[in-house]
Amino acid sequence: MTSSELLALAAVALPALAAVGSAAAPRRAVGALATGGATLSAVAAGALAVATVGRPGTTAESAWLVVDPAAGILVAVIGAVGLASVVVSPSYLSTVTGGLVRASRIPRLYYGLLFAFWAILTAVPVIGNLGGAWLLVEATTAASALLVGFSGTPRALEAGWKYLILTSLGLGVALLGVVLLAATAGGGLDALSWQALARVPAGGQTVLIAYVLLLAGLAAKIGWAPVHNWLPDAHSEAPAPVSALLSAALLPTVLLVAWRSSRALSPAVGTATAHSVLIGFGLLSLAVAVPFLWRPLPWKRLLAYSSLEHMGVIALGLGFGGPVALAGVVVHIVGHAAAKALGFYAAVPLLSHEPRAGGHAVGGVARSEPALAATMGISLGALAGLPPSPLFLSEVLIVAGGFAAGRPWTAGASALLLSLGFLGMAHALLDTLAGRARHRSQRGRSVGLRTVTILTTVTVLGLLALTAVAFWLPGSDLAHNLAAELP
Amino acid sequence: MSGALAWFLVALGLGVVVVRRRSLAVALVTGQALVLAVSAHGEPGAAAALAVRALVLGLLLLLVVSRTREPRPVRSGVAPLMRGGFAVILALALTWLVPTMGLASRNAERGVLALIAFGLVAVATRTATLFQVLGIVLVENGLALAALQLHNGSSAAIELGVAFDLTLIATVAVVFHERIFAEFGTGDAGALRSLRD
Numbered sequence: 001m002t003s004s005e006l007l008a009l010a011a012v013a014l015p016a017l018a019a020v021g022s023a024a025a026p027r028r029a030v031g032a033l034a035t036g037g038a039t040l041s042a043v044a045a046g047a048l049a050v051a052t053v054g055r056p057g058t059t060a061e062s063a064w065l066v067v068d069p070a071a072g073i074l075v076a077v078i079g080a081v082g083l084a085s086v087v088v089s090p091s092y093l094s095t096v097t098g099g100l101v102r103a104s105r106i107p108r109l110y111y112g113l114l115f116a117f118w119a120i121l122t123a124v125p126v127i128g129n130l131g132g133a134w135l136l137v138e139a140t141t142a143a144s145a146l147l148v149g150f151s152g153t154p155r156a157l158e159a160g161w162k163y164l165i166l167t168s169l170g171l172g173v174a175l176l177g178v179v180l181l182a183a184t185a186g187g188g189l190d191a192l193s194w195q196a197l198a199r200v201p202a203g204g205q206t207v208l209i210a211y212v213l214l215l216a217g218l219a220a221k222i223g224w225a226p227v228h229n230w231l232p233d234a235h236s237e238a239p240a241p242v243s244a245l246l247s248a249a250l251l252p253t254v255l256l257v258a259w260r261s262s263r264a265l266s267p268a269v270g271t272a273t274a275h276s277v278l279i280g281f282g283l284l285s286l287a288v289a290v291p292f293l294w295r296p297l298p299w300k301r302l303l304a305y306s307s308l309e310h311m312g313v314i315a316l317g318l319g320f321g322g323p324v325a326l327a328g329v330v331v332h333i334v335g336h337a338a339a340k341a342l343g344f345y346a347a348v349p350l351l352s353h354e355p356r357a358g359g360h361a362v363g364g365v366a367r368s369e370p371a372l373a374a375t376m377g378i379s380l381g382a383l384a385g386l387p388p389s390p391l392f393l394s395e396v397l398i399v400a401g402g403f404a405a406g407r408p409w410t411a412g413a414s415a416l417l418l419s420l421g422f423l424g425m426a427h428a429l430l431d432t433l434a435g436r437a438r439h440r441s442q443r444g445r446s447v448g449l450r451t452v453t454i455l456t457t458v459t460v461l462g463l464l465a466l467t468a469v470a471f472w473l474p475g476s477d478l479a480h481n482l483a484a485e486l487p
Numbered sequence: 488m489s490g491a492l493a494w495f496l497v498a499l500g501l502g503v504v505v506v507r508r509r510s511l512a513v514a515l516v517t518g519q520a521l522v523l524a525v526s527a528h529g530e531p532g533a534a535a536a537l538a539v540r541a542l543v544l545g546l547l548l549l550l551v552v553s554r555t556r557e558p559r560p561v562r563s564g565v566a567p568l569m570r571g572g573f574a575v576i577l578a579l580a581l582t583w584l585v586p587t588m589g590l591a592s593r594n595a596e597r598g599v600l601a602l603i604a605f606g607l608v609a610v611a612t613r614t615a616t617l618f619q620v621l622g623i624v625l626v627e628n629g630l631a632l633a634a635l636q637l638h639n640g641s642s643a644a645i646e647l648g649v650a651f652d653l654t655l656i657a658t659v660a661v662v663f664h665e666r667i668f669a670e671f672g673t674g675d676a677g678a679l680r681s682l683r684d
Contacts, residue, residue, distance in 0.1 A: 057521050098663070100666065132648075134651055135645075135651075138652040139655065140653070141656060141659075142656050142658075145659050145663070146659055146662065152669055152670075154665060154681060155680075157666055158680075158681060160663055161616065161663050162679070164659060165610060165623065165660075168623050168656050169607070169610055170601070170628065171605075172606070172623065172626040172630065175630050175635065175649070176599075176630055179630055179634055179637070180588055182634075182645075183590060183633075183638065184589055206588060206589055208672060209585060209588075232684065292684065297684070307570065313493070387521060422658075
């Protein structure tokens with residue numbers, strides 16, 4: 001077993017151990033154990049990213065494990081967001097008085113579920129098999145649904161229920177695609193490894209149907225339109241640190257499964273067809289998201305619709321293919337994760353400072369809480385693609401990749417929708433920070449603001465570094481390696 | 488797979504779409520999964536996974552039914568005959584749209600598509616939370632049938648994994664059902680309407 005494979009196993013095992021430890025530890029030790037477990041897990045994830053991205057041409061792949069740069073990047077994103085979520089969690093938990101279990105059990109259940117979700121999520125990018133990936137994605141639903149409904153409020157229960165039913169049903173449809181592929185490829189788990197799928201004979205109508213069913217089912221979990229209905233509810237009602245994990249880590253991780261499937265099955269269904277399905281979901285998601293970005297929405301709901309937009313952008317990049325667009329996708333996934341997670345973390349002090357923000361759009365935060373406004377502004381500005389946000393460059397790269405791929409109309413339509421989305425987000429940015437307060441409500445102390453301010457500093461530095469990387473990435477070995485077909 | 492067995496499985500599935508009593512619907516999906524397990528006798532691993540899953544889920548769901556007695560039946564917005572009609576139409580449409588899937592028999596393929604259609608219709612037209620869970624189980628039963636009818640046999644590892652995942656999902660759904668019942672006094676998903684844009 002290579003060092004990269006060992007790191008991949010460690011990146012999965014450490015949060016799994018932390019889950020067991022958190023659930024079983026004495027109440028007073030839970031916080032320290034969670035912080036220690038999260039730090040070790042994030043270090044292992046970061047080391048895997050360094051090991052894989054530093055050597056983009058080397059891929060360790062078997063029927064069960066794939067350790068490549070794409071896996072390294074996603075595992076690092078999960079690790080970084082997971083660590084930050086654990087750091088913010090004490091502030092969130094200090095505001096919780098009740099939930100699915102009685103108060104004394106809340107921290108243990110919360111951290112146990114959070115780490116279980118983290119561990120399962122980390123296993124998805126490194127699993128070398130479509131069947132295994134499906135099982136893991138389904139398992140993320142179980143852990144994260146309980147987290148979505150964690151507060152136990154009627155709205156959280158509604159959001160958790162919708163999430164559970166809709167994504168399970170979607171994954172049922174995806175499983176039909178997996179079964180059809182197994183029938184075509186020869187049955188058994190080995191036939192469903194990414195490498196084996198690339199050898200599925202071309203031209204069969206069954207493979208095409210299986211591919212469409214698979215992607216349509218995964219779309220329900222990724223939150224692509226038109227099967228995105230659970231997404232705004234779950235993101236807005238989950239605890240803020242969990243919303244960050246859902247949006248910044250879960251959605252792109254399942255997207256990776258869609259990309260691996262598309263890449264492996266391209267020879268069988270035709271590259272143009274495989275890419276067109278991704279582009280279709282991408283354009284539709286953008287078109288559905290943009291009108292909502294123009295409406296005054298509660299903070300977390302606005303971020304949720306922004307997730308729909310950004311998953312659409314990433315789908316477009318994957319559909320365009322080629323080194324330029326895929327370099328854009330890499331930058332977009334990392335930049336979106338950093339900016340979106342920060343936005344959700346800002347919800348912890350925001351909801352204690354202005355409790356009505358849970359159900360209403362907020363305005364004029366810069367006047368009442370300047371430090372919080374700075375965090376919200378940085379998050380929203382970066383997500384809008386306001387230069388020097390790396391998301392501006394990534395969107396330019398993705399649209400340029402569309403033109404390079406010979407899809408000028410699609411690239412043009414994407415650019416138009418992205419411009420409209422930018423204007424909507426810019427409007428929301430101004431309104432949230434400098435606009436008129438929509439409701440005069442009693443304002444309270446901003447719980448966790450100090451932690452969030454520190455995270456803001458780290459995020460700003462990271463985003464600026466990513467902007468620099470975005471200039472170099474399109475011509476790099478990494479981008480060309482991602483664009484290469486499977487052997 | 489014989490035509491009679493496939494039709495029997497389909498009939499059990501249609502029952503879940505139209506019956507009113509939750510306990511009867513639980514019995515129907517449990518019976519369906521047990522029939523599937525028996526029909527998989529050539530693959531002991533898959534058969535055992537299916538049988539254990541069927542019994543665990545059946546007992547869990549019956550326990551929940553007894554713990555959450557509805558003060559009055561949860562009425563779906565769609566009448567039973569209409570639900571059945573929708574389910575049959577969707578099943579026929581799927582059978583017409585989806586070409587040969589490469590399973591061992593065409594009867595099995597039709598059965599798989601019918602069960603998936605019935606599950607989708609159950610989730611879409613029933614507002615009782617427990618019936619929505621049963622809709623998902625129905626879809627999974629259809630997929631288990633497909634896996635068992637692969638030419639080169641089902642993978643016991645996949646069957647086991649799917650059975651474990653489904654049990655996990657159903658357990659989480661039961662937690663939600665009980666909380667929803669405690670919060671709203673009914674297991675009616677129609678009460679969950681506060682989140683709208």
